[in-house]
Amino acid sequence: MARIERSIEVFASPEEVFRYLRELERMPEWMPSCKSHRITSERRYGVGVTSHCVMDHSGRTIEWDSVITEWEENRRLTWHCEEPTKNDGTFLLEPTERGTKVTFIMNYELPYSVLGMIIDRLKVSKEIERDIAEALSRLKEKVER
16 A cells, blocks of 8 residues: 655644644635535544545545544544545644644555556655645645634
């Protein structure tokens, strides 16, 4: 699986950051490629919550369903998705002197041949990395307001 990891310091408490992140439907406000994200389970918070996400990557619409697999209040939020692309994403929150270090980790496996994996390394992963860097900057801006 490919892995992307990025961090940013947000000048807000872990409680404030988590309170914002746990509202999954707000993802389009700060994730540039996310066009919609809605909860599909009865519960809104905690392990087992399911959601449906619509993303736009390089003009291509991608939809997937995910499930929250880890939920540690004010510390960690992890989801898992199987289709169309197997991926796991985690937000880790660590208190700092001035706020919170927010780390985003994404592990993903694209359904490619060996040639496709090379293309991923050259193009797709770079686009995802840029998207995540911009998303973290926007998240910082939204939470700090």
